[in-house]
Amino acid sequence: NAGVTQTPKFQVLKTGQSMTLQCAQDMNHEYMSWYRQDPGMGLRLIHYSVGAGITDQGEVPNGYNVSRSTTEDFPLRLLSAAPSQTSVYFCASSYYHLRAGALNEQFFGPGTRLTVL
Amino acid sequence: KNEVEQSPQNLTAQEGEFITINCSYSVGISALHWLQQHPGGGIVSLFMLSSGKKKHGRLIATINIQEKHSSLHITASHPRDSAVYICAVSQGGADGLTFGKGTHLIIQP
Numbered sequence: 001n002a003g004v005t006q007t008p009k010f011q012v013l014k015t016g017q018s019m020t021l022q023c024a025q026d027m028n029h030e031y032m033s034w035y036r037q038d039p040g041m042g043l044r045l046i047h048y049s050v051g052a053g054i055t056d057q058g059e060v061p062n063g064y065n066v067s068r069s070t071t072e073d074f075p076l077r078l079l080s081a082a083p084s085q086t087s088v089y090f091c092a093s094s095y096y097h098l099r100a101g102a103l104n105e106q107f108f109g110p111g112t113r114l115t116v117l
Numbered sequence: 118k119n120e121v122e123q124s125p126q127n128l129t130a131q132e133g134e135f136i137t138i139n140c141s142y143s144v145g146i147s148a149l150h151w152l153q154q155h156p157g158g159g160i161v162s163l164f165m166l167s168s169g170k171k172k173h174g175r176l177i178a179t180i181n182i183q184e185k186h187s188s189l190h191i192t193a194s195h196p197r198d199s200a201v202y203i204c205a206v207s208q209g210g211a212d213g214l215t216f217g218k219g220t221h222l223i224i225q226p
Contacts, residue, residue, distance in 0.1 A: 033213050042121065042203070042216030050211045058213055090160060096211060102147050103207045106214065108160040 001026050006091050006109035013081040013116045021076040021112050023091030031096035031103060032074040036060065036087040037111075043090065049074055050096055081116045088113050119144045123204050123217035131225055136191040138220045140204030141184075147209040149187050151178050154201040154219070163189070163202075194224045 007022045025032065033048040045058030049068040063085060065077040074093075078085060089112045095104040120143040130136055140149070151163040164171050164178040166187075171178050175194075180187040191198055201221050205214040 031211065035213075035216075040218065042218045043205075043214075044216075045213035048211060048213050056211070088158065092160075102209060103211070103214070105162045105165045106150065106152075106205075107162065108152075111158045111160075113158075 003027065004091055004093055004107050004109035006089075006112050008112060009110065010113050011115070013078070013114065015082060015116060017081050019078050019081065021078075021089055021091075021114075023074045023076065023109055024072050025074075025091075025093040025107070026072065027093060027107065028071060029093035029095055029107070030071070032068065032091065032093045033058070034064070034066065034074070034076045035090045035092065037090060038087050046076065046089075078114075083116045086114060086116045119146065119206055119208060119215045121204055121206055121215050121217040123202075123220050125220060126218070127221045127223075129223045129225065130194055132195060134194050134224075136194050136198070136222065136224075138189045138202050138204075138222070140187045140189070140217055142206050142215075143185065144208065145182075145185075146206040148207050149180055150205040150207070150214060151187075151189050152203040152205060154203060156200075160203070191222075196224045196226050199223050 004025045030051045034046040035043040037043045047066040049055045091109040092106045094106045124139045148167045154160045175192045177190040201219040203219045204217040
């Protein structure tokens with residue numbers, strides 16, 4: 001099993017450009033999420049999904065779009081990149097117990113380091 | 118919104134020392150997670166616990182639900198334990214984890 005994979009590992013964009021960060025998992029996890037990590041701050045949730053066709057906003061969703069057409073893939077789209085979106089982005093997946101409303105152990109991808117000039 | 122505080126922010130110790138990292142949170146939770154992030158960025162889940170104590174090798178995690186507090190202990194610390202240790206909580210539901218800012222641990226030979 002590859003676990004959670006992310007591409008690209010590094011990306012430099014100019015302000016106003018758009019791009020998609022890719023995330024895929026092969027563990028058949030229902031739950032997938034995107035976080036950003038900035039110096040001096042804890043990881044913050046951008047968007048999450050509890051299954052194919054279902055997505056919702058996290059703490060810092062502005063400027064980002066997501067979709068979940070399959071269980072495996074959860075791409076994150078930057079619509080018009082801004083310098084404030086310079087960050088390291090982590091995708092994570094886990095089992096999610098719908099009735100209990102409880103997240104299980106999180107599996108993280110290796111991260112994408114994004115710089116917006 | 119749950120506030121997650123970790124202490125200390127930075128810790129330097131000698132090889133072999135017993136290490137304790139603390140985490141406190143402000144609102145009741147369904148589970149608490151301890152994560153490890155090595156230089157270079159990868160994040161690995163160490164423990165997920167909702168009560169009591171868990172042990173894995175030289176790592177021990179405890180949680181006190183009434184006091185809203187958890188500790189991560191490392192026995193016989195080793196330079197390869199040098200990393201950032203992150204505490205995170207989930208409050209039930211699907212809206213992800215709330216993270217502390219991390220404790221940067223350096224173990225010197």
